[in-house]
Amino acid sequence: MSEVVPRIAVLxxxxxxxxxxxxxxxxxxxxxxxxxxxxxxxLPEVDAVVLPGGFSYGDYLRCGAIAxxxxxxQAVTAFAADGGLVLGICNGFQILCEAGLLPGxxxxxxxxxxxxxxxxxxxxxxxxxFTSRCEPxxxxxxxxxxxxxxxxxxxxxxxxxxxxxYARGANPNGSERDIAGVVNADGNVLxxxxxxxxxxxxxxxxxxxxxxxxxxxxxxxxxxYARA
Amino acid sequence: MRATVLVxxxxxxxxxxxxxxxxxxxxxGFPVGEARGEIERMCERxxxxxxxxxxxxxxxx
Numbered sequence: 001m002s003e004v005v006p007r008i009a010v011l012x013x014x015x016x017x018x019x020x021x022x023x024x025x026x027x028x029x030x031x032x033x034x035x036x037x038x039x040x041x042x043l044p045e046v047d048a049v050v051l052p053g054g055f056s057y058g059d060y061l062r063c064g065a066i067a068x069x070x071x072x073x074q075a076v077t078a079f080a081a082d083g084g085l086v087l088g089i090c091n092g093f094q095i096l097c098e099a100g101l102l103p104g105x106x107x108x109x110x111x112x113x114x115x116x117x118x119x120x121x122x123x124x125x126x127x128x129x130f131t132s133r134c135e136p137x138x139x140x141x142x143x144x145x146x147x148x149x150x151x152x153x154x155x156x157x158x159x160x161x162x163x164x165x166y167a168r169g170a171n172p173n174g175s176e177r178d179i180a181g182v183v184n185a186d187g188n189v190l191x192x193x194x195x196x197x198x199x200x201x202x203x204x205x206x207x208x209x210x211x212x213x214x215x216x217x218x219x220x221x222x223x224x225y226a227r228a
Numbered sequence: 229m230r231a232t233v234l235v236x237x238x239x240x241x242x243x244x245x246x247x248x249x250x251x252x253x254x255x256x257g258f259p260v261g262e263a264r265g266e267i268e269r270m271c272e273r274x275x276x277x278x279x280x281x282x283x284x285x286x287x288x289x
Contacts, residue, residue: 057248058244058245058248060244060245060248060249061245061248061252061275065274065277066248066249066252066274069255069256069274098277105279105280107280152279154279
């Protein structure tokens with residue numbers, strides 16, 4: 001069964017800069033990663049989509065506010081509405097919030113400083129397509145690097161939607177309720193500020209991010225089987 | 229005291245953010261510089277995030 005290779009699209013916006021890292025990590029974990037330019041109106045036939053980190057459209061206006069209107073995002077919105085798996089990392093998380101695919105919004109860090117550090121993140125739920133390889137309550141060490149990662153939740157955000165939290169005392173940006181990652185109500189769209197693609201090999205300081213991405217690859221493979 | 233200060237680039241100074249926003253508005257089908265109702269819709273759809281921001285519209289002429 002291991003020879004079945006799921007296909008995962010990694011979107012590339014003007015200003016994305018973690019697209020290749022994400023594609024490399026997904027490929028290392030057994031996926032066929034395809035870079036898809038933001039101007040494409042249709043996605044290739046894929047089993048999941050990743051929106052990578054970076055500074056799409058120069059972060060003009062608000063982070064992610066302009067990228068949400070790109071043609072490829074219209075395709076991603078339809079893909080997600082159809083139950084497709086979508087993972088947004090950092091700027092990808094910001095785009096998903098601005099697009100209304102995830103609740104809330106990312107604001108400038110409470111410190112007003114750019115933060116770049118390895119942070120401990122607690123896994124609150126393991127019953128999602130993005131965390132199935134984790135243990136409940138497991139602490140993952142994954143780097144963050146952002147200026148606008150302070151998550152502001154809508155008043156009615158369900159606790160169940162909080163999949164990842166910064167460990168106690170390790171909140172790097174002032175996010176409400178220590179939120180590091182949220183999932184949509186249907187459970188098929190996740191956004192997180194930490195960069196799992198930068199933590200897939202102990203040589204880089206931590207391999208914990210691989211648990212998140214490998215969970216996604218597993219789930220994408222299951223989708224592929226379901227379609228076949 | 230409460231004061232509102234508007235700082236703008238002078239005419240002729242490159243404003244990449246302004247240009248990116250204007251081009252997004254055009255892509256959304258907004259004819260830039262139209263009536264107040266249109267401006268309100270621009271604010272709702274792109275210029276402001278209603279979850280965290282409010283907006284006021286001041287018409288110059």
